[in-house]
Amino acid sequence: MMRWRRSGWWMGAWLSALCLVVLVGTAAPNLDRLQQLAKSRYGDEVAHFVGEWRAMLPSADGSSDLQKIERINRFFNQRIRWVEDAVLWQQDDYWATLLETMAKGAGDCEDFVIAKYASLLLAGVPESKLRLTYVRRQPRPDAPPEAHMILAYYAEPAGEPLILDNLDADIKPASQRPDLTPVYSFNATHLWFRGGQASGSDPTARISRWRDVLARLQAEFTL
Amino acid sequence: MSLVKRLWIVVGLIILASVLAAGIINIRSAQRYLENDIEVKNLDTATALAISISQSATDAMTVELLVNSQFDLGHYQRIDYLAPDGKLLLRRERNPDSPSAPAWFMRLFPIEPAAGVAVIQSGWKQLGSIQLHSDPSFAYDSLWRSTWVLAELFLLGGACIGLLGMVYIRRELRPLHRVVEQAEALAERRYLEIQPPRTREFRLIIEAMNRLTHKTKSLLSDESARLDKLKTEHEDDPHTGFMVREVFLRKVEDEIEREDTDEQGLLLQVHVANLEELNREIGRLQADRLIGLLAQQVRQALAAQPRVCCGRLGASDFGILLPGLTDGTRLLQQLHASILQAEQGHLLHLSYGVACYGPQSGMPELLSACDQSLTVASADGPVLPMPESVMSARSATDWQRILQVALHQHEFHLARYPVRGRNNSDLPTEALARIRSSVCGETLVAGAFLPWARRQGLVGQVDLEILTQALASVDRHGHDICINLGYESVRDAGQLDRIAEVLTQHKSQATHLYFDVAEDIAFEYPESFHRFCGRILPLGCKVGVEHLDHHVGHLARLHGLGLQYVKLSRALVKDVGQERAAQTLLRGLCTIAHTMGMQVIAEGVSRSEDAALLFELGFDGVAGAAVTTGGAPTP
Numbered sequence: 001m002m003r004w005r006r007s008g009w010w011m012g013a014w015l016s017a018l019c020l021v022v023l024v025g026t027a028a029p030n031l032d033r034l035q036q037l038a039k040s041r042y043g044d045e046v047a048h049f050v051g052e053w054r055a056m057l058p059s060a061d062g063s064s065d066l067q068k069i070e071r072i073n074r075f076f077n078q079r080i081r082w083v084e085d086a087v088l089w090q091q092d093d094y095w096a097t098l099l100e101t102m103a104k105g106a107g108d109c110e111d112f113v114i115a116k117y118a119s120l121l122l123a124g125v126p127e128s129k130l131r132l133t134y135v136r137r138q139p140r141p142d143a144p145p146e147a148h149m150i151l152a153y154y155a156e157p158a159g160e161p162l163i164l165d166n167l168d169a170d171i172k173p174a175s176q177r178p179d180l181t182p183v184y185s186f187n188a189t190h191l192w193f194r195g196g197q198a199s200g201s202d203p204t205a206r207i208s209r210w211r212d213v214l215a216r217l218q219a220e221f222t223l
Numbered sequence: 224m225s226l227v228k229r230l231w232i233v234v235g236l237i238i239l240a241s242v243l244a245a246g247i248i249n250i251r252s253a254q255r256y257l258e259n260d261i262e263v264k265n266l267d268t269a270t271a272l273a274i275s276i277s278q279s280a281t282d283a284m285t286v287e288l289l290v291n292s293q294f295d296l297g298h299y300q301r302i303d304y305l306a307p308d309g310k311l312l313l314r315r316e317r318n319p320d321s322p323s324a325p326a327w328f329m330r331l332f333p334i335e336p337a338a339g340v341a342v343i344q345s346g347w348k349q350l351g352s353i354q355l356h357s358d359p360s361f362a363y364d365s366l367w368r369s370t371w372v373l374a375e376l377f378l379l380g381g382a383c384i385g386l387l388g389m390v391y392i393r394r395e396l397r398p399l400h401r402v403v404e405q406a407e408a409l410a411e412r413r414y415l416e417i418q419p420p421r422t423r424e425f426r427l428i429i430e431a432m433n434r435l436t437h438k439t440k441s442l443l444s445d446e447s448a449r450l451d452k453l454k455t456e457h458e459d460d461p462h463t464g465f466m467v468r469e470v471f472l473r474k475v476e477d478e479i480e481r482e483d484t485d486e487q488g489l490l491l492q493v494h495v496a497n498l499e500e501l502n503r504e505i506g507r508l509q510a511d512r513l514i515g516l517l518a519q520q521v522r523q524a525l526a527a528q529p530r531v532c533c534g535r536l537g538a539s540d541f542g543i544l545l546p547g548l549t550d551g552t553r554l555l556q557q558l559h560a561s562i563l564q565a566e567q568g569h570l571l572h573l574s575y576g577v578a579c580y581g582p583q584s585g586m587p588e589l590l591s592a593c594d595q596s597l598t599v600a601s602a603d604g605p606v607l608p609m610p611e612s613v614m615s616a617r618s619a620t621d622w623q624r625i626l627q628v629a630l631h632q633h634e635f636h637l638a639r640y641p642v643r644g645r646n647n648s649d650l651p652t653e654a655l656a657r658i659r660s661s662v663c664g665e666t667l668v669a670g671a672f673l674p675w676a677r678r679q680g681l682v683g684q685v686d687l688e689i690l691t692q693a694l695a696s697v698d699r700h701g702h703d704i705c706i707n708l709g710y711e712s713v714r715d716a717g718q719l720d721r722i723a724e725v726l727t728q729h730k731s732q733a734t735h736l737y738f739d740v741a742e743d744i745a746f747e748y749p750e751s752f753h754r755f756c757g758r759i760l761p762l763g764c765k766v767g768v769e770h771l772d773h774h775v776g777h778l779a780r781l782h783g784l785g786l787q788y789v790k791l792s793r794a795l796v797k798d799v800g801q802e803r804a805a806q807t808l809l810r811g812l813c814t815i816a817h818t819m820g821m822q823v824i825a826e827g828v829s830r831s832e833d834a835a836l837l838f839e840l841g842f843d844g845v846a847g848a849a850v851t852t853g854g855a856p857t858p
Contacts, residue, residue, distance in 0.1 A: 187342075
């Protein structure tokens with residue numbers, strides 16, 4: 001049995017209703033406003049960087065998916081430095097938005113994946129083809145395995161994916177990445193909160209890290 | 224509908240509206256919360272399931288097996304397994320429990336959580352996705368139950384607030400009763416002044432009514448004073464302050480004719496034999512001063528006598544009426560002594576005459592008897608043979624027996640005299656008490672037995688007996704009836720309680736009962752009279768003042784008592800046809816009495832042309848021989 005009569009749920013209900021309004025009100029990507037936000041929040045330099053990113057971003061109908069992932073993968077792998085969350089954010093694990101990653105010019109594997117994922121969606125790549133994937137990485141058989149995250153691109157639902165990895169500059173099919181073992185993958189397709197159709201969640205108590213970053217991406221006009 | 228009820232309804236509606244609004248918001252939030260909670264749970268469970276399947280499944284077959292086992296052991300309503308291309312591969316579903324919440328409630332507050340969805344893969348290979356649905360019936364039940372708890376709490380809270388509201392409204396509206404009371408009093412021409420309450424609106428109303436009251440009161444007092452002056456000028460001799468001849472004679476006549484006063488008494492005459500000489504010798508002014516001194520002494524010497532009145536019968540003759548007195552020797556000597564003491568020059572040569580009157584006495588005979596008995600006062604004082612009493616003398620013992628027997632055998636009865644209103648209408652009949660005594664075989668009038676009853680302390684019992692008779696008469700005939708009460712009944716609190724008790728027992732008859740209270744009681748014991756009115760009027764009876772004469776100028780003092788009528792003494796209305804000044808006075812009196820909401824009734828009107836004139840002057844009713852058919856009372 002669910003217990004809903006806990007202290008403060010009145011407040012929670014009102015807050016969530018308020019939040020829903022905010023989210024729905026800003027729920028469309030708007031790159032001009034993203035750039036303004038970058039300028040007002042981080043200054044001209046970051047705004048300029050965002051401008052470069054926008055120039056790089058392939059148009060939705062122009063090129064093929066492969067060209068798009070190639071271009072975006074390269075942009076982030078070249079322009080963003082890999083830095084641990086503990087150093088960058090003084091937190092164990094922090095999932096940064098696209099804007100935050102560009103503002104820092106740095107991020108860890110999740111930040112790369114999120115930045116690429118958001119950029120690809122903006123470039124018109126269907127979400128159903130993209131999977132954020134937890135992988136076990138063992139560069140050498142004698143090395144200790146480490147936790148890593150990559151972005152997988154499935155041209156066919158049942159086919160072999162291409163791997164977009166910040167540790168490997170090239171995009172390779174999964175079979176050519178024996179160092180990676182997939183553990184679990186996900187995307188935002190079935191998250192009910194997209195499109196604003198369902199009720200807002202209780203933002204203070206029960207938001208997953210993934211949904212949190214999606215909400216922040218929306219708030220920053222990226223998704 | 225009363226204001227309190229209206230306010231109470233408004234308060235009730237407000238409470239209901241707020242409770243409903245709060246309740247709906249509350250349920251709505253709970254509904255969203257539950258829905259959200261289930262959705263999150265669905266998602267978490269789907270993800271956990273997908274992760275565990277992803278670790279062990281290698282093909283769709285294994286996935287189906289895992290889903291089946293999960294479904295069979297778990298508490299899901301439905302689990303769908305879809306291929307990567309969205310095709311449904313497997314659906315396991317069970318019928319949801321039917322919730323205890325009613326259908327309309329579920330329609331009003333639907334709980335429709337989205338399914339939890341998670342993708343499954345084996346290695347890099349996608350195996351599709353699972354969709355997980357939960358049974359919302361328990362959520363409905365929970366919502367339904369909490370709605371009930373909420374409704375109970377709100378109802379309790381609403382009732383408490385309503386109760387507090389009602390107490391508050393009652394407290395705030397308390398001054399309203401006083402406002403209403405004052406307004407009703409105004410409508411009945413009773414002018415009450417009330418302490419203004421704190422509530423602004425009520426205060427304004429009461430202050431306005433107080434101003435009106437105050438204005439009316441001062442108007443009435445002014446008018447009364449004016450009339451009093453008029454009456455004094457008209458009726459009083461300027462040098463002595465005694466009544467002028469005509470007024471005095473009317474007064475004597477009234478005293479003789481009225482059956483509720485003492486049956487017999489003395490008429491004393493003081494004659495100044497040498498007034499003409501005095502006028503010549505010491506001058507008219509000095510002589511008048513001397514006469515004034517004489518009058519002052521007479522008044523002082525007689526101050527202790529009840530119902531005494533003095534008149535100037537002529538330039539050198541003074542009349543003194545002493546009701547109830549049969550032997551005036553001592554009184555006469557006192558009187559003479561005090562006159563001599565004041566008038567030290569022994570200038571006045573005084574003679575005294577005396578006559579006794581009874582119920583049958585005629586004025587001319589009485590006056591000539593008095594005149595004939597005039598005797599010059601010697602140096603030792605006046606020596607005057609007292610006249611034989613006109614009444615058969617009964618001893619105190621006789622009277623005691625008569626009264627006791629009358630009380631025990633219920634020998635009292637009421638003689639009823641009609642009172643005619645305008646346009647020949649009937650006003651409440653005046654009922655006078657009599658005893659048909661079996662002891663002496665006579666019918667005794669109030670004036671005869673009342674003095675003895677008073678001496679023996681039986682007036683209270685007599686009044687109660689009369690009251691009972693009157694109530695019985697009302698019960699029999701259904702007519703309004705007027706009765707007299709002795710001053711004991713007005714002044715004695717215990718007696719008043721007994722009267723009120725009798726009236727309370729006969730509530731419906733009491734409304735037909737009118738109490739005549741003599742002016743002496745009403746004006747000389749105002750607190751008692753006030754208490755009497757305050758006690759009797761709420762019981763539905765009416766109260767009026769009768770025999771109004773001497774206190775006409777103080778009419779405004781009756782203000783605020785709620786009296787129904789005043790009856791003007793026959794002495795005041797007797798010669799209305801002849802005297803213009805009397806007409807002015809009476810017209811003014813009627814105006815004042817009407818302003819105070821009282822009817823004016825003339826007593827003892829004997830000529831029907833006088834009755835017509837009195838109605839013209841504004842009187843509302845007349846009593847007396849003019850309206851009594853054949854002059855005899857109806858039994």
